[in-house]
Amino acid sequence: MEDMGILDLYFNRDESAIRETDEKYGRKLRGISQNITENPEDTEECCNDTYLCAWRSIPPTRPNYFFAWLAKVIRSFSYKKWERQNAQKRSANMVALTRELEECISDSWDMVSELETKRLGASINTFVNKLPKDGQMVFIRRYFYGDSIAEIGVLSGFSQSKITSMLFRLRKQLRNYLEKEGFQL
Amino acid sequence: MTGTDLYLAMQELDDVLVEKYAEVRPRRAIPLPKLAAACLAVVLLIGGGAVAVDAITYTQAKDFFAENGLPAEGLSREEIKAVYRDIISESFTYEKTEEVITQSISQAIPGYEITADMDDAEKLKMLWESWQNGELDSFIIDGEVRNFAEDSYQQGIWYDEDKIDAYNDKTGYSKSGKRALSKYENGTLCWEIAVPVDPMTVGPVGECTVLLGKNIRVEVSGDVNIENNHNRILFLDKDGQVLWNNLIVESEWIGLSGGAGQGYMGIGQGAGTWIFDNHDETFTIINYDVKPDPDNGNGTPYVLVWRYDRSGQLLSYKENITEYRLPKVFQLGNRYILVHAIDETQTKTVVMDADGNLQAGAEYQITDQLQRIQDIAEVGNYRYISAYTMLVDDEPNEFGLLNYTLTQDLQALWEQEDKASEEELITRIRSHYTAVLLRCDIETGEIQTFYSMPGMIADKLEVSEDGALIWRLQSLTQAEMKEAPRYSGWVVRGTSVIYRYIFDTEGNLTGKEATGELASFRW
Numbered sequence: 001m002e003d004m005g006i007l008d009l010y011f012n013r014d015e016s017a018i019r020e021t022d023e024k025y026g027r028k029l030r031g032i033s034q035n036i037t038e039n040p041e042d043t044e045e046c047c048n049d050t051y052l053c054a055w056r057s058i059p060p061t062r063p064n065y066f067f068a069w070l071a072k073v074i075r076s077f078s079y080k081k082w083e084r085q086n087a088q089k090r091s092a093n094m095v096a097l098t099r100e101l102e103e104c105i106s107d108s109w110d111m112v113s114e115l116e117t118k119r120l121g122a123s124i125n126t127f128v129n130k131l132p133k134d135g136q137m138v139f140i141r142r143y144f145y146g147d148s149i150a151e152i153g154v155l156s157g158f159s160q161s162k163i164t165s166m167l168f169r170l171r172k173q174l175r176n177y178l179e180k181e182g183f184q185l
Numbered sequence: 186m187t188g189t190d191l192y193l194a195m196q197e198l199d200d201v202l203v204e205k206y207a208e209v210r211p212r213r214a215i216p217l218p219k220l221a222a223a224c225l226a227v228v229l230l231i232g233g234g235a236v237a238v239d240a241i242t243y244t245q246a247k248d249f250f251a252e253n254g255l256p257a258e259g260l261s262r263e264e265i266k267a268v269y270r271d272i273i274s275e276s277f278t279y280e281k282t283e284e285v286i287t288q289s290i291s292q293a294i295p296g297y298e299i300t301a302d303m304d305d306a307e308k309l310k311m312l313w314e315s316w317q318n319g320e321l322d323s324f325i326i327d328g329e330v331r332n333f334a335e336d337s338y339q340q341g342i343w344y345d346e347d348k349i350d351a352y353n354d355k356t357g358y359s360k361s362g363k364r365a366l367s368k369y370e371n372g373t374l375c376w377e378i379a380v381p382v383d384p385m386t387v388g389p390v391g392e393c394t395v396l397l398g399k400n401i402r403v404e405v406s407g408d409v410n411i412e413n414n415h416n417r418i419l420f421l422d423k424d425g426q427v428l429w430n431n432l433i434v435e436s437e438w439i440g441l442s443g444g445a446g447q448g449y450m451g452i453g454q455g456a457g458t459w460i461f462d463n464h465d466e467t468f469t470i471i472n473y474d475v476k477p478d479p480d481n482g483n484g485t486p487y488v489l490v491w492r493y494d495r496s497g498q499l500l501s502y503k504e505n506i507t508e509y510r511l512p513k514v515f516q517l518g519n520r521y522i523l524v525h526a527i528d529e530t531q532t533k534t535v536v537m538d539a540d541g542n543l544q545a546g547a548e549y550q551i552t553d554q555l556q557r558i559q560d561i562a563e564v565g566n567y568r569y570i571s572a573y574t575m576l577v578d579d580e581p582n583e584f585g586l587l588n589y590t591l592t593q594d595l596q597a598l599w600e601q602e603d604k605a606s607e608e609e610l611i612t613r614i615r616s617h618y619t620a621v622l623l624r625c626d627i628e629t630g631e632i633q634t635f636y637s638m639p640g641m642i643a644d645k646l647e648v649s650e651d652g653a654l655i656w657r658l659q660s661l662t663q664a665e666m667k668e669a670p671r672y673s674g675w676v677v678r679g680t681s682v683i684y685r686y687i688f689d690t691e692g693n694l695t696g697k698e699a700t701g702e703l704a705s706f707r708w
């Protein structure tokens with residue numbers, strides 16, 4: 001079913017909206033969550049929370065890009081779940097991801113407000129938009145979807161060493177870009 | 186700042202980019218060979234099923250009745266067990282099963298009548314499955330109670346991907362060919378045809394049918410196969426014969442995307458695509474979608490309009506006629522009212538002719554608050570808009586979204602220790618709704634609230650033969666809060682009574698009456 005058809009189901013308060021969403025996007029959404037939580041039960045819970053959020057927010061919200069909207073919601077829920085359980089058991093993938101991203105920033109940078117996060121997000125967005133297609137794909141699959149290097153290798157057809165090297169260069173470029181944007185305080 | 190901050194900031198990535206690289210993960214290897222696994226599954230199913238059916242106890246059957254809301258009154262213990270056995274074995278041949286299932290549905294949806302002849306086990310099985318899957322709710326639409334026979338597989342146009350084994354394609358645009366379209370009227374199959382496209386939406390034009398669909402054409406260029414999406418329009422006569430089959434104008438815009446999937450096609454109103462009979466031997470197709478835009482992460486909404494005559498001649502084509510999202514279109518004669526959503530709180534309506542020309546001076550904005558437009562009608566110099574408003578949160582939630590306060594209110598009711606009474610539930614729900622009748626001066630575009638009814642939900646508008654405006658309103662009279670295990674939440678299911686408010690040509694309220702009709706309420 002088309003996204004607009006699924007959204008119409010939400011607007012008509014038809015519960016089959018959830019089933020249609022799950023059939024169309026469930027696998028992809030669970031993939032995102034699993035990469036963060038690394039726990040099938042937590043993934044399922046985040047998926048349910050995402051569907052509940054969709055059920056409660058649509059209407060009045062009518063996302064233009066339904067999957068992207070769902071992906072951001074489940075990413076947020078999964079991150080919170082990971083954060084809560086972080087003290088007990090750390091997800092190796094998330095630890096690796098956030099460590100890699102730390103290479104792009106300086107310890108002295110201080111995120112003081114939500115506004116600052118949004119400004120940072122906007123700058124990253126501009127940076128990614130300017131990247132060539134391969135760079136965009138590798139960066140987004142790694143740092144938005146949380147894919148492993150091996151998984152990106154399968155998707156892209158690149159060798160793992162090439163992807164590792166691409167990501168290293170991209171992080172360096174991002175660091176330079178953010179500095180130019182005035183993020184170094 | 187930490188790497189986590191950066192990770193979170195990636196939430197601001199453009200939606201277009203997120204979707205662009207949303208590749209499906211490769212499947213992991215299946216440990217058993219497919220055939221062996223399938224055989225094992227069949228053996229387990231058959232074996233397990235037989236044991237389960239034979240070992241039925243009265244307690245199991247009674248629990249099943251309770252879980253599924255099946256009425257057991259007047260049935261003996263043996264009959265209850267027999268109905269249970271009949272349903273779980275999917276036989277649906279036991280004489281009492283039909284009575285139990287139809288009674289159960291009628292009790293759950295007051296006023297719902299099943300008039301279809303259910304003596305056929307297959308039909309009864311379909312009815313049961315539809316009920317179990319929650320699909321029966323969709324048979325109550327537009328505030329009118331419809332019967333199952335009219336809206337089931339026995340009526341309308343249906344699409345099936347596996348019905349016909351092969352489509353002998355001589356034109357070179359169909360690859361798989363296992364697609365069939367069938368039309369039923371009053372339970373009788375009128376026609377069934379193989380279709381060379383992935384159907385998207387259908388619309389009636391007189392006795393004929395317009396079918397919009399897409400297919401993939403593979404073009405071989407050197408060693409490379411290039412797959413291109415093509416959109417096609419087919420015109421079918423009353424017997425289902427394809428009178429013509431044309432490629433739809435290609436443009437820089439994406440055009441029609443997606444597909445219908447199998448099942449009932451919902452004549453005339455596809456999601457984002459509408460087909461309207463202009464009643465002058467022509468028809469108009471309106472398509473709305475969102476195009477990826479590098480300068481705008483939310484993409485650029487666009488609307489395309491085609492007008493064809495019945496012989497397949499394209500009379501006009503307009504693209505990108507507006508810049509807003511288009512959730513609804515209403516037809517008034519051979520003109521159309523496009524209801525745009527500028528954002529969550531602003532609606533803009535624009536009048537367009539059948540060729541896609543916007544009519545000067547006819548647009549106006551409704552900016553009060555969240556309003557859902559239900560219908561539009563014209564009487565004299567005025568255009569009336571039936572809509573309803575709902576209360577929303579003052580502040581957006583953690584995802585920056587406005588939510589209806591009804592959800593929070595009902596959540597509080599759900600969480601409280603003592604279950605809310607039905608009366609309390611109804612009162613709470615009603616307090617969030619206000620039906621409004623807006624009146625717009627067609628010439629000046631001036632718009633004002635003409636009538637409002639707190640606690641009610643606006644429905645359709647009608648114009649009587651003597652020019653009176655009839656405003657249909659829904660008033661909630663029955664409601665129940667249920668658990669929704671699929672997303673660990675709750676749903677509210679209820680029934681509203683429909684009233685008619687009648688206004689004379691001067692706009693004076695001259696009467697109101699209950700219609701005796703019911704509409705379903707869902708939240």
